[in-house]
Amino acid sequence: MSKYFEIECSKNGLRVGKLVLDDLQLTTPLLVHSGRVNHYLLPKQVWETNTRALYYDPVIFAEKLGEKQLRDLPNLRQLFAWKGALFTTSGADEIAKLAKPRGYKANGVNFRLPKEGQLISLSPQDSLQLQEQLGADISEQLYRAVDYYSPIDDLTAGVALTNQWTASDSNSLFPVTGGGLKALHRKSIASLGGSRLFGYRITQTEQIDTVAEVKRNLLTVIKMLPSESLRVTKVKASLEQVIAALLVGVDVIYSDVAVHEAVTGNALVANGKRLNFDHARFANDWGVIDPNCGCSVCTSNYSRAFLHYLAKTDSPQYLNLILEHNLFWLNQFIIKFRSQIN
Template sequence: MNKYFEINRIKEGLRTGKLVVNGLELRTPLLVHSADVIQYLRPGQVRTTNTRALYYDPVILAEKLRKKDLVDLPDLHRVLGWQGIFFTTSGAAEIGKLAKPRGYKTNGVNFRLPNQGQLISLSPKKAIQLQEQSGADITEQLYRDVNYYAPVDDLAAAVELTGHWYATNQDTLFPITGGGLKKLHRQSIDSVTGQRPFGYFVTQTDQVDSLAEIKRNLAAIIKLLPFESLRVTKTTANFEQLITVIRSGIDVVYSDVAVHEAVMGNVLVNKGKRLDFTRESFSDDWETIDSECQCPVCTSHYSRAYLHYLARINSPQYTSLILEHNLFWLNQFVANLSSKIN
C-alpha cells in the first residue's frame, strides 16, 4: 500500500505535516470523523464538508449489521462508494467488553458477538487482515484493552501481551498501552523491535477524566516516541478534549464530536460555543447559522428560523443539516490551528 507521512513544522507542541495514502494527500493535524456520519449524510455530502477520512470499529460494525463473524463484513469502500480514506480500530476496546479474562491467549483472543453465540478466535494477524478486507486503508494492531485506571498488574499484563502480539508490519499502527505509567509506556514502545510500524496509536485517551491528565500523559508518551512517526489517538465526543490532544502534538485524532453534537441538537460556532435551535428566540431569526461560515448549509442560506422549525417538529433533516455544518466547522477549526504555525 502506498502511504507515507512527513512533518512540516512544529511550534509549542502542535505540529503540522502531510499524510499521503494511495495518492490522496491529507494535511495534519487531521480530524478523522466517525463513519456514523453516513447514517445521516450521503458520502458525497460528507465530502462537501472537507472531510477526507473516516474511522470505524469493525466489531461495532459487525454488531450493527448483525453479522455472525467479522469475516462477513463488507468492503465499506465498495458499499458506500467512499472515495476518501478509512482508518480502522482493531476492535480491541469493544472486544474487551465481550471477551472473558481467560479468552486472552498468547496467540490471540476468543470472544462472542452479542446474541450470536458463535466463538470467534482472533489472532493479531487475522485482525489486520479483516480490517483490510472491510476496506481499511490504515489499520491498527490488536491489543488487550484495560481501563486507564485499572490496577498496575492488569495494566502490566496488557502491555506484555500487546508487545508479544507485535508482528513487524510497516503498514499498521502500533498501540501504546499502560495507563498513566511511564515505565509501562516505555516497555510498550520498546516491545517494537526490528522494522518500525507506520505509526503509533495512543490508547485509553478517551478514558481519562481530566484535560490536565490527558496533557500530562500525552507529553510523557510523546517524549518516548520516534519524532518522525505518525501519532494517533481517539477522544471522547468532547470538543475541549479534541483541541487538547491536537495542541499536545497528536497528528491524527478519531472523534465523534460532530455527530454527537448534532444528535444532541447542538450546532457548533465561535470557538466551540453551542447553539440549540429548539429555543423560541430563533423562531424569527432570519440569519444563517454563521454569516462567515462557508459550509453547504450556511452558503445555501438556510435560516436559523427554518432550523428552529425543523427542530421543533423533530425532523430528521434537522440532524442532517446541522451535522453538515458541524463537520465543516470542525474541519475548518483544525485547519485554522495549523495555519497559525505555517
C-alpha cells in the same frame, strides 16, 4: 499500498505533516470523523463538508449489521463509494466488552458477537487481515484493552499480552498502552526492540475524564516516540479534548464529536460555543447558524428560525443539517489551527 508520512514544518512542539496514501494526500494535524456520519448523510454530502477521512471499528460495525462472523463484513470503501481515506481500529475496546477474561490467550482472543454469534478466535494477524478486508488505508495492531483507571496489575498484564501480540507489520499502527503510567508506556514501546514504525496509536485516551489529564498523558507518551513517526489517538466526543490533543502535537485524532453534538441538537459556532435551536429564542431569528461559515447549510440561507421549526417538529432533517454544518465547521477549525503552525 504506497503510503508515507513526512513532517513539513514544526513550531513550539506542534507540526504540520503530509500523509500520502496512494493517490490521496492528507495534511496533518487531521481530524478523522466517525463512520457514523454515513448513517445520517450521504457519502457525497460528507465529502462536500471537506471531510477526507473516516474511521471505523470493525466489531461495532458487525454488531450494527447483526452479523455473527467478522468474515462476513463488506469492503467499506465499496459499500459507501467512499473516495477519501479509511482508518480502522482493531476493535480491541469493543472486544473487551464481549470477551471473558479467560478468552485472552497468547495467540489472540476468543469472544462472541451478539445475536448468538459463533465463537470468534481473533489472532493479531487475523485482525490486520480483517482491517484489510474492510478496505483500510491505515490499520492498527490488536491490543489487550484495559480501562485507563484500572489497577496497576491489570494495566501491567494488558501491556504484557499486547507485547506478545506485536506483529511484524511495520505499516500498521503500533498500540501504546499502559494507562497513565510512564513506566508501562516505556515497557510497551520497548517491545519493538528499537524498531521505528510508520506510526503509533496512543490508546485509552478516550477513557480519560479531564482535559488536563489528556494533555499530560499524551505529552508523556509523545516524548518517548520517534519524532518522524505518525502519532494517532482517539479522544472522547468532545471539542475540548480534540483541542487538547492538537495542542500537544498529535497528528491524527479520531473523534465522534461532530455526530455527538448533532445528536444532542448542538451546532458548533465561533469559539467552540454550541447553539441548540430547540430554544424558543430562535423562533424569529432569521440569521444563519454562523454568518462566517461556508457550509452548504449556512450558504443556503437556512435560518435559525427554520432550524427551530425543524427541532420543534422532531424532523430528521434537523440532525442532518446540524451534522453537515458541524463537519464543515470542525474541518475549517483544523485548517485554521494548521495555519498558525506554518
